[in-house]
Amino acid sequence: MIEISAPLYVGDVVEMRKPHPCGGKQWEIVRVGADIGLVCQTCKRRVLLPRRDFARGVKRFIRRGAATESDA
Numbered sequence: 001m002i003e004i005s006a007p008l009y010v011g012d013v014v015e016m017r018k019p020h021p022c023g024g025k026q027w028e029i030v031r032v033g034a035d036i037g038l039v040c041q042t043c044k045r046r047v048l049l050p051r052r053d054f055a056r057g058v059k060r061f062i063r064r065g066a067a068t069e070s071d072a
């Protein structure tokens, strides 16, 4: 499992263990808070995941967003 105490930033792109029903595995982080907002890069659908579920489901970081873009 990935160490997720590392800060998350809006604009980060991650790969999740479990693909979206559309087949997409890459997600862009659009919101960082108690819940993590993610947009599927394949179908552009938006979901909210509790931080814990996100930490459990994330496989790896594809791209890191700019630290200054965080709204935390």
Ligand SMILES: [Zn+2]
Pocket: 020, 021, 022, 023, 024, 040, 041, 042, 043, 044, 045
């Ligand atoms: Zn999708």
